[in-house]
């Protein structure tokens with residue numbers, strides 16, 4: 001979990017820039033799959049965020065695992081200081097969640 005440790009470390013501006021995570025395209029692909037986002041609920045006691053998109057954007061996606069399943073969490077802010085609106089996909093098998101994560105990063109699912 002080196003990436004997670006890095007994420008939580010205080011970084012200087014230069015290192016912070018170098019640490020930019022993946023950016024989801026601002027505009028989804030025209031034929032992007034429309035995901036069914038549901039309000040956040042606690043699926044399991046100890047969910048872990050494995051991957052996340054760059055925190056410099058108002059919309060962040062997280063690949064989350066817990067209880068033998070994985071899902072994608074979306075945190076959407078109106079502005080930088082606002083509390084995020086948190087929604088999630090259904091929990092699914094790891095390979096399905098991995099593929100969904102890739103499609104989200106490519107703007108092919110939203």
Ligand SMILES: [Zn+2]
Pocket residue numbers: 020021023054055056057
């Ligand atoms: Zn960024």
